[in-house]
Amino acid sequence: DIQMTQSPSxxxxxxxxxxxxxxxASQGISNSLAWYQQKPGKAPKLLLYAASRLESGVPxxxxxxxxxxxxxxxxxxxxxxxxxxxxxQQYFSTPPWTFGQGTKVEI
Amino acid sequence: xxxxxxxGPGLVKPSQTLSLTCAISGDSxxxxxxxxxxxxxxxxxxxxxxxxxxxxxKSYNDYAVSVRSRITxxxxxxxxxxxxxxxSVTPEDTAVYYCARSPLLNYDxxxxxxxxNAFDIWGQGTMxxxxx
Numbered sequence: 146d147i148q149m150t151q152s153p154s155x156x157x158x159x160x161x162x163x164x165x166x167x168x169x170a171s172q173g174i175s176n177s178l179a180w181y182q183q184k185p186g187k188a189p190k191l192l193l194y195a196a197s198r199l200e201s202g203v204p205x206x207x208x209x210x211x212x213x214x215x216x217x218x219x220x221x222x223x224x225x226x227x228x229x230x231x232x233x234q235q236y237f238s239t240p241p242w243t244f245g246q247g248t249k250v251e252i
Numbered sequence: 253x254x255x256x257x258x259x260g261p262g263l264v265k266p267s268q269t270l271s272l273t274c275a276i277s278g279d280s281x282x283x284x285x286x287x288x289x290x291x292x293x294x295x296x297x298x299x300x301x302x303x304x305x306x307x308x309x310k311s312y313n314d315y316a317v318s319v320r321s322r323i324t325x326x327x328x329x330x331x332x333x334x335x336x337x338x339x340s341v342t343p344e345d346t347a348v349y350y351c352a353r354s355p356l357l358n359y360d361x362x363x364x365x366x367x368x369n370a371f372d373i374w375g376q377g378t379m380x381x382x383x384x
Contacts, residue, residue, distance in 0.1 A: 179370030179371070191372050238360070244301075
Protein backbone atom coordinates (compact mmCIF):
# COMPACT_ATOMS: atom_id res chain seq x y z
CA ASP A 146 0.00 0.00 0.00
CA ILE A 147 1.10 3.59 -0.60
CA GLN A 148 1.74 5.40 2.69
CA MET A 149 0.93 9.10 2.96
CA THR A 150 2.79 11.27 5.48
CA GLN A 151 1.57 14.77 6.23
CA SER A 152 3.40 17.50 8.07
CA PRO A 153 2.96 19.19 10.36
CA SER A 154 0.33 17.28 12.34
CA UNK A 155 -0.93 20.58 13.72
CA UNK A 156 -0.15 24.26 13.40
CA UNK A 157 -1.20 27.52 14.97
CA UNK A 158 -1.92 30.45 12.69
CA UNK A 159 -3.74 33.75 12.57
CA UNK A 160 -6.27 35.20 10.19
CA UNK A 161 -4.44 36.52 7.14
CA UNK A 162 -1.48 34.14 7.51
CA UNK A 163 -0.11 32.09 4.63
CA UNK A 164 -0.28 28.41 5.56
CA UNK A 165 1.53 25.52 3.92
CA UNK A 166 0.91 21.80 4.52
CA UNK A 167 3.01 19.10 2.95
CA UNK A 168 2.23 15.52 2.02
CA UNK A 169 4.73 12.87 1.01
CA ALA A 170 3.81 9.57 -0.60
CA SER A 171 5.91 6.44 -0.17
CA GLN A 172 6.27 6.32 -3.96
CA GLY A 173 5.54 8.56 -6.92
CA ILE A 174 1.82 9.03 -7.51
CA SER A 175 1.75 11.03 -10.76
CA ASN A 176 -0.32 13.92 -9.35
CA SER A 177 -3.13 11.55 -8.28
CA LEU A 178 -3.46 13.54 -5.10
CA ALA A 179 -6.44 15.19 -3.45
CA TRP A 180 -6.82 17.56 -0.50
CA TYR A 181 -9.82 17.60 1.81
CA GLN A 182 -11.01 19.92 4.56
CA GLN A 183 -12.88 18.49 7.52
CA LYS A 184 -14.67 20.37 10.25
CA PRO A 185 -15.83 18.73 13.51
CA GLY A 186 -18.82 16.45 13.04
CA LYS A 187 -18.79 16.83 9.27
CA ALA A 188 -17.66 14.71 6.34
CA PRO A 189 -14.46 15.64 4.54
CA LYS A 190 -14.95 18.16 1.74
CA LEU A 191 -12.93 17.94 -1.48
CA LEU A 192 -10.81 21.06 -2.06
CA LEU A 193 -8.36 20.08 -4.78
CA TYR A 194 -7.77 17.07 -7.01
CA ALA A 195 -5.05 16.11 -9.49
CA ALA A 196 -2.69 17.88 -7.07
CA SER A 197 -3.56 21.41 -8.23
CA ARG A 198 -7.08 21.52 -9.68
CA LEU A 199 -9.56 23.46 -7.60
CA GLU A 200 -12.91 21.78 -7.00
CA SER A 201 -15.87 23.86 -8.12
CA GLY A 202 -16.92 26.39 -5.51
CA VAL A 203 -13.68 26.28 -3.52
CA PRO A 204 -12.10 29.71 -2.90
CA UNK A 205 -9.02 30.58 -4.92
CA UNK A 206 -6.96 31.20 -1.77
CA UNK A 207 -6.52 27.40 -1.73
CA UNK A 208 -3.87 26.07 -4.09
CA UNK A 209 -1.91 22.89 -4.56
CA UNK A 210 1.40 21.99 -6.11
CA UNK A 211 3.90 19.21 -6.33
CA UNK A 212 4.97 16.25 -8.38
CA UNK A 213 6.32 12.75 -7.96
CA UNK A 214 5.93 11.88 -4.29
CA UNK A 215 5.87 15.38 -2.73
CA UNK A 216 2.87 17.71 -2.65
CA UNK A 217 1.84 20.93 -0.95
CA UNK A 218 -1.42 22.62 0.01
CA UNK A 219 -1.21 26.39 0.45
CA UNK A 220 -3.80 28.72 1.90
CA UNK A 221 -2.71 32.17 0.79
CA UNK A 222 -4.59 34.21 3.41
CA UNK A 223 -6.19 32.23 6.19
CA UNK A 224 -9.83 33.07 6.87
CA UNK A 225 -11.81 32.30 10.05
CA UNK A 226 -13.74 29.55 8.26
CA UNK A 227 -10.49 27.79 7.29
CA UNK A 228 -9.72 26.57 10.80
CA UNK A 229 -10.21 22.84 10.31
CA UNK A 230 -8.30 19.61 9.74
CA UNK A 231 -6.81 18.97 6.30
CA UNK A 232 -6.11 15.58 4.74
CA UNK A 233 -4.26 14.49 1.64
CA GLN A 234 -5.28 11.33 -0.21
CA GLN A 235 -3.72 9.41 -3.06
CA TYR A 236 -5.75 7.68 -5.75
CA PHE A 237 -2.93 6.46 -7.95
CA SER A 238 -3.30 3.37 -10.09
CA THR A 239 -4.94 0.58 -8.06
CA PRO A 240 -6.72 0.29 -4.70
CA PRO A 241 -6.35 0.72 -1.80
CA TRP A 242 -6.64 4.50 -1.75
CA THR A 243 -4.92 5.97 1.31
CA PHE A 244 -5.06 9.14 3.35
CA GLY A 245 -2.57 11.16 5.32
CA GLN A 246 -3.01 11.41 9.06
CA GLY A 247 -4.27 14.98 8.94
CA THR A 248 -3.10 18.49 9.81
CA LYS A 249 -5.13 20.47 12.30
CA VAL A 250 -5.05 24.22 11.67
CA GLU A 251 -5.77 26.10 14.90
CA ILE A 252 -5.81 29.68 16.01
CA UNK B 253 -26.99 18.05 -7.38
CA UNK B 254 -25.73 14.65 -6.27
CA UNK B 255 -26.42 13.75 -2.66
CA UNK B 256 -25.73 10.66 -0.56
CA UNK B 257 -27.94 9.85 2.43
CA UNK B 258 -26.73 7.23 4.88
CA UNK B 259 -28.85 5.14 7.20
CA GLY B 260 -28.31 2.32 9.65
CA PRO B 261 -27.91 1.54 13.34
CA GLY B 262 -25.41 3.35 15.50
CA LEU B 263 -24.84 0.45 17.90
CA VAL B 264 -23.81 -3.09 17.01
CA LYS B 265 -22.94 -5.91 19.39
CA PRO B 266 -19.57 -7.67 19.11
CA SER B 267 -19.54 -10.64 16.70
CA GLN B 268 -22.64 -9.35 14.92
CA THR B 269 -22.94 -7.74 11.47
CA LEU B 270 -22.72 -4.01 10.82
CA SER B 271 -25.13 -2.98 8.05
CA LEU B 272 -25.38 0.48 6.50
CA THR B 273 -27.02 1.82 3.36
CA CYS B 274 -26.25 4.86 1.23
CA ALA B 275 -29.09 6.23 -0.90
CA ILE B 276 -28.09 8.13 -4.02
CA SER B 277 -29.97 11.10 -5.44
CA GLY B 278 -28.95 12.96 -8.58
CA ASP B 279 -26.90 10.05 -9.93
CA SER B 280 -27.26 6.31 -10.42
CA UNK B 281 -25.54 3.40 -8.70
CA UNK B 282 -25.38 1.72 -12.13
CA UNK B 283 -23.80 4.80 -13.74
CA UNK B 284 -20.76 3.60 -15.71
CA UNK B 285 -18.83 6.74 -14.80
CA UNK B 286 -18.69 6.44 -11.00
CA UNK B 287 -17.58 4.14 -8.23
CA UNK B 288 -19.38 4.03 -4.88
CA UNK B 289 -17.19 3.70 -1.85
CA UNK B 290 -17.26 3.10 1.88
CA UNK B 291 -14.69 4.84 4.07
CA UNK B 292 -14.41 4.89 7.85
CA UNK B 293 -12.68 7.18 10.31
CA UNK B 294 -11.48 6.46 13.82
CA UNK B 295 -8.91 8.11 16.11
CA UNK B 296 -6.69 5.02 15.97
CA UNK B 297 -6.84 4.29 12.23
CA UNK B 298 -7.58 7.71 10.72
CA UNK B 299 -9.43 7.73 7.39
CA UNK B 300 -9.50 4.22 5.96
CA UNK B 301 -10.91 3.22 2.57
CA UNK B 302 -12.86 -0.03 2.95
CA UNK B 303 -14.11 -0.87 -0.51
CA UNK B 304 -16.18 0.07 -3.52
CA UNK B 305 -18.69 -1.11 -6.08
CA UNK B 306 -19.02 0.05 -9.66
CA UNK B 307 -20.65 -0.90 -12.96
CA UNK B 308 -19.04 -1.47 -16.30
CA UNK B 309 -21.65 -3.66 -18.05
CA LYS B 310 -21.73 -5.65 -14.83
CA SER B 311 -21.09 -5.03 -11.15
CA TYR B 312 -17.56 -5.11 -9.74
CA ASN B 313 -16.16 -4.80 -6.23
CA ASP B 314 -12.80 -4.04 -4.66
CA TYR B 315 -12.07 -4.37 -0.96
CA ALA B 316 -9.30 -3.38 1.42
CA VAL B 317 -7.15 -6.30 2.52
CA SER B 318 -7.74 -5.44 6.19
CA VAL B 319 -11.47 -6.25 5.93
CA ARG B 320 -11.63 -8.44 2.82
CA SER B 321 -12.77 -11.58 4.63
CA ARG B 322 -15.61 -9.73 6.39
CA ILE B 323 -16.94 -7.10 3.99
CA THR B 324 -19.62 -7.05 1.31
CA UNK B 325 -20.67 -3.99 -0.67
CA UNK B 326 -23.78 -4.47 -2.79
CA UNK B 327 -25.48 -2.17 -5.26
CA UNK B 328 -29.28 -2.06 -5.27
CA UNK B 329 -30.37 -0.74 -8.65
CA UNK B 330 -34.08 -0.93 -7.82
CA UNK B 331 -33.69 1.53 -4.96
CA UNK B 332 -30.63 3.36 -6.28
CA UNK B 333 -28.49 2.72 -3.25
CA UNK B 334 -25.53 0.67 -2.14
CA UNK B 335 -24.95 -1.10 1.12
CA UNK B 336 -22.14 -2.11 3.44
CA UNK B 337 -22.10 -5.27 5.48
CA UNK B 338 -19.23 -5.97 7.85
CA UNK B 339 -19.43 -9.26 9.70
CA SER B 340 -17.95 -10.42 13.01
CA VAL B 341 -17.38 -6.91 14.28
CA THR B 342 -15.20 -6.09 17.27
CA PRO B 343 -14.68 -2.85 19.20
CA GLU B 344 -11.87 -2.10 16.70
CA ASP B 345 -14.61 -1.51 14.11
CA THR B 346 -16.01 1.40 16.11
CA ALA B 347 -15.77 4.40 13.79
CA VAL B 348 -17.63 6.98 11.76
CA TYR B 349 -18.57 5.34 8.46
CA TYR B 350 -18.93 7.39 5.27
CA CYS B 351 -20.13 6.57 1.80
CA ALA B 352 -18.55 8.52 -1.04
CA ARG B 353 -18.51 8.78 -4.83
CA SER B 354 -15.37 8.67 -6.97
CA PRO B 355 -15.64 9.32 -10.71
CA LEU B 356 -14.24 6.59 -12.95
CA LEU B 357 -11.85 7.67 -15.68
CA ASN B 358 -10.04 5.73 -18.37
CA TYR B 359 -9.28 2.03 -18.33
CA ASP B 360 -5.64 1.21 -17.71
CA UNK B 361 -4.78 -1.86 -19.74
CA UNK B 362 -1.59 -2.41 -17.74
CA UNK B 363 -3.29 -2.69 -14.35
CA UNK B 364 -6.71 -3.94 -15.44
CA UNK B 365 -8.32 -1.18 -13.37
CA UNK B 366 -10.15 1.99 -14.26
CA UNK B 367 -8.33 5.09 -13.13
CA UNK B 368 -10.37 7.15 -10.71
CA ASN B 369 -10.69 10.67 -9.48
CA ALA B 370 -10.96 11.89 -5.90
CA PHE B 371 -13.94 11.37 -3.59
CA ASP B 372 -16.08 14.29 -4.65
CA ILE B 373 -19.40 13.59 -2.93
CA TRP B 374 -19.72 12.26 0.64
CA GLY B 375 -22.54 11.06 2.82
CA GLN B 376 -23.15 12.70 6.16
CA GLY B 377 -21.44 9.95 8.15
CA THR B 378 -22.77 7.40 10.64
CA MET B 379 -21.13 6.89 14.01
CA UNK B 380 -21.13 3.14 14.68
CA UNK B 381 -20.19 1.85 18.12
CA UNK B 382 -19.42 -1.82 18.66
CA UNK B 383 -20.33 -2.64 22.24
CA UNK B 384 -22.37 -5.12 24.22
